[in-house]
Amino acid sequence: MFDPTDLYKLAEDLPELTDPVLLYHFDGFVDAGAAGRLAVRHVLDELEHRVVATFDVDRLLDYRSRRPIMVFDTDRWVEVETPELVVHYVKDVTGTPFLLMSGPEPDREWELFIRAVASLTERLGVSKLVTVHGIPMAVPHTRPLGITMHATRPELMTGQPSTFGRVQVPGSVTALMEFRLGAEGRDAIGFAVHVPHYLSQAEYPTSAVTALEAVTRNTGLVFPLDALREAARRTNVEIQEQINASAELSGAISGLEQQYDAFAGGAERENLIAESTPMPTGDELAAQFERFLAERDDD
Incomplete structure (x- = not known):
């Protein structure tokens, strides 16, 4: 049996923490509008932080599926972008400490990684795990972005009820971690921001604002x-x-706005992911934006 604590290394000068929140996001799975990635990047850019735990990415990543960028200069290799999966100690604008875990989603050893996260959060006294990301939806950017919440206990959720029924989706380490830790009685909650499907492949800062406000x-x-x-x-x-x-x-x-307003007004329909009304796909709308930009560049 492998020891999950072998997957991470703690800093020698750990801060004193009292029931901190652990905010986390992993790159590599669905994140429409880069909602989670932008949110994490903004927090680290704006707030002072330091690393308190580092995971062994050599054991967790498949380098052949996401090769690190290296720099060759004249006759030698001079630089490599080494991937990192780390936990930061951060203080918000009021001085409240919290933890932020970010990096690439592990390719392998998911169950062992989750056990390692469980061990680490127990060691650091984490009270709640929170994650954010974006999902593409048939919504217009001219309306407020919605959010689908999910949690290990119903009592953790507030706001509008989910518009989803029972669905099967490809798994992620984020979802599996919430599932496993929830089975152990741990508190974890996630916010999936509804990003306009025609903007899902671009960086859409509004989605990150919505995520952090949640x-x-x-x-x-x-x-x-x-x-x-x-x-x-x-x-x-x-x-x-x-x-x-x-x-x-x-x-x-305009068509998306009419759909959104009808839904917000209580029209009977399933949800905003798949709409029976003929509408442009996200790829079609994105292609239209690309054609427009190309024509403007030519001009």
Whole structure:
């Protein structure tokens, strides 16, 4: 039997913690609009932090499926981007300590990795695990982004009930970790931000703002969001400029707005992921945006 504590190494100068929240996100699975990745990056850019635990990525990653970038200069290798899966100690704007775990999603040894996370969170006294990411939905960017919440206990969730029924989806280490830890009575909650499907492959800062605001409502942690909100505003202005210049795009977005408003008004339908009404696909809308940008570049 492998010892899960062999998968990580703790810093020698661990801080004193009292029931901290562990916010986490792994790159590699569904994250429409880069909601989780942008949220994590923004928190680390804006708040002071230091590493308190490091995982052994050599055991967890398949380098042939995601090869690290290396730099060759003239006649020798001079640099390599070594992937890292780490836990940071962070303080929010009010001085409240919390933990942030980020890095690539493990390719192998999921069960052992989850046992390692369980061991680590017990060692650090974590009270709740929280994750965020984005999922593509048939919604317009001109309306507030919705959120689907999921948790190990119903009491942890607040807000609108889920529009999903029972579905089968490909697994992720994030989902499996919530499932396994929930079976042990641990508190874990996730926020899936509803990102317009035609923007799912782009970085959409509004989705990260929505994600971090949801974390604040659930945990009380306060994040500096001014820079992220400004990035979201600029991005939405650029998107609107593209739409205004294309009758085809304007019509497609108008159709999504009508769908969204009908749903918000209580129309009977299943959910916003798959719509029976003929609508452009995310790829079709994205292709329209690309054509528009290419034509503008040519001009």
